[in-house]
Amino acid sequence: MNDTLRIDLSIIQNWITEKSRVLDLGCGDGTLLRLLMDNKKVLGYGLEIDADEITQCIRKGVNVVEQDLNTGLSNFKDNSFDTVIMTQALQIMHRPDLVLDEMLRVGKECIVTFPNFANWHARLYLILRGRMPVTKQLTYQWYDTPNIHFCTVKDFEVLCHEKNIYIMDRKVVAQRFPDHLLKDLAPNSFAETAIYHLSKNH
Amino acid sequence: MPKTFPDNSVGLVVPQLMQFSEPLMLACGRELNNYQLAYETYGQLNANRSNAVLICHALSSNHHAAGYHEGDEKPGWWDACIGPGKPIDTQRFFVVCANNIGGCHGSTGPSSINPATGKPWGPDFPPLRARDWVHAQARLGDKLGIHQWAAIVGGSLGGMQAMRWSLEYPEKLRHCVVIASAMKLTAQNIAFNEIARNAIRSDPDFHQGNYAEYNTIPKRGLTLARMIGHVTYLSDDLMGRKFGRELRSGNFQQGSYNPVEFEVESYLHYQGDKFSEVFDANTYILITRILDYFDLAREYDDDPVKAFSQALCQFLVISFTTDWRFAPERSREITDALIAAGKDVCYAEIDAPQGHDAFLLPIERYLSLFAAYMQRVADEVSI
Numbered sequence: 001m002n003d004t005l006r007i008d009l010s011i012i013q014n015w016i017t018e019k020s021r022v023l024d025l026g027c028g029d030g031t032l033l034r035l036l037m038d039n040k041k042v043l044g045y046g047l048e049i050d051a052d053e054i055t056q057c058i059r060k061g062v063n064v065v066e067q068d069l070n071t072g073l074s075n076f077k078d079n080s081f082d083t084v085i086m087t088q089a090l091q092i093m094h095r096p097d098l099v100l101d102e103m104l105r106v107g108k109e110c111i112v113t114f115p116n117f118a119n120w121h122a123r124l125y126l127i128l129r130g131r132m133p134v135t136k137q138l139t140y141q142w143y144d145t146p147n148i149h150f151c152t153v154k155d156f157e158v159l160c161h162e163k164n165i166y167i168m169d170r171k172v173v174a175q176r177f178p179d180h181l182l183k184d185l186a187p188n189s190f191a192e193t194a195i196y197h198l199s200k201n202h
Numbered sequence: 203m204p205k206t207f208p209d210n211s212v213g214l215v216v217p218q219l220m221q222f223s224e225p226l227m228l229a230c231g232r233e234l235n236n237y238q239l240a241y242e243t244y245g246q247l248n249a250n251r252s253n254a255v256l257i258c259h260a261l262s263s264n265h266h267a268a269g270y271h272e273g274d275e276k277p278g279w280w281d282a283c284i285g286p287g288k289p290i291d292t293q294r295f296f297v298v299c300a301n302n303i304g305g306c307h308g309s310t311g312p313s314s315i316n317p318a319t320g321k322p323w324g325p326d327f328p329p330l331r332a333r334d335w336v337h338a339q340a341r342l343g344d345k346l347g348i349h350q351w352a353a354i355v356g357g358s359l360g361g362m363q364a365m366r367w368s369l370e371y372p373e374k375l376r377h378c379v380v381i382a383s384a385m386k387l388t389a390q391n392i393a394f395n396e397i398a399r400n401a402i403r404s405d406p407d408f409h410q411g412n413y414a415e416y417n418t419i420p421k422r423g424l425t426l427a428r429m430i431g432h433v434t435y436l437s438d439d440l441m442g443r444k445f446g447r448e449l450r451s452g453n454f455q456q457g458s459y460n461p462v463e464f465e466v467e468s469y470l471h472y473q474g475d476k477f478s479e480v481f482d483a484n485t486y487i488l489i490t491r492i493l494d495y496f497d498l499a500r501e502y503d504d505d506p507v508k509a510f511s512q513a514l515c516q517f518l519v520i521s522f523t524t525d526w527r528f529a530p531e532r533s534r535e536i537t538d539a540l541i542a543a544g545k546d547v548c549y550a551e552i553d554a555p556q557g558h559d560a561f562l563l564p565i566e567r568y569l570s571l572f573a574a575y576m577q578r579v580a581d582e583v584s585i
Binding site: 021043045051054055057058059061063064065066067075076077080 | 547574
């Protein structure tokens, strides 16, 4: 998990412009924003609702704002950020589609990462055991998981197409064998984490 | 006074006085000559004078923010947050808190003698604005040799002063901590203040504010003003939990001949009485007016983003869920404006049942978050 995280953070970093304005939705302990502040000199803000994570951000000197993403981003103006990021949180939202709309309204560009539910480990788990997958990446039971809207790489791209969202770039991450060898050939089956760079279609 | 002070107390403190002979030009256009400020300090100013923290007090408090005065049973009003190992750690910071001008605890105010008449100012004391306080505090800072405050911190009306500081003297503070505050009062808030003022004015002992000449004080009016205030500083929920519907005497069938029947009444009377003995009525009217008139962005085309664009410091904004006098929404407005202005800001909404009073209380999450922020400030300014 940790290694995957490092890879997805470094991919995100490459898509961020120096000294740009960044909003990180569900910023956790502020690791990504701290990285972007140090390496890209961004003016970054994170939104978070977990009390301990908020304190961690404050310790790191990361701008953090206590705000529930499910209540929307109506307090931010259109295009008020260069990039709006959401890592591994889309599947927790009540309405991921509306969150995406809001991200693209507030940000000129967006970066979204999520766990790919169509990874073959999850598929096999469900087929062979007949139970909701509990994997290294998705460690929760069905009844206590915060992940209420799982999607696959394919699902996400269908949604982008329907919403006329432009996919500027896509990277997929997988660390296990053989997934890391096959992830780019068949991302829907082998990607563990998908990372998208999006913008409004003009 | 406790025989021994707790380890995390600043201990015995002695208030100090600073005299100012240079006239202070006030927002109203009048000048205040020869005024004095009562203040306290805790901790040590470091060699490069970079570790000073200014505490701005709210409506009813004063310079006695922490520790104990000789003979006192209870510590200063913000002892929960100031002391060794506390969020504003006096082992790392040099903390200054001054009674504002217009106050009634040692600084020049309505109960001081007006040099022009030889009598107390009373109701003739010039009307003040928060910026007047800020300018007076800035002069105190100059006299104490503080070129830049590591942080300026305030709750409620204190938060308003801290924000005003960030616009009036942007380069003189590194951090601004705004707790349970607002960029301006709502109409409902002004309404509560006016009820309190009217309570004071309708006391026959008020004598249009000239009660000193009649050798009396409008005790009933002040008591009532404070009672109204207290209801609004607490939440419905907390009052329910704290007092419920418990009777102090008598029973539900017949009531009681005792004028104080419910526990909550007893609490309000106690708070009101206590307050009326230590607070000046003219000061109460003067300061509630400062609250009412405070409007951070008024001179910036009513645009908070334009206002905060002046600021150079970083901000911490904190609100409390059940505070309905300075509701979390007001703090979110501050935060949103700061973000839009491109300023560094952290915002937390503390889940607490205590209403507006929460900012004075040792609430675990509040203290740890506040401490985390202040530790960063301390690390930044320590050599």
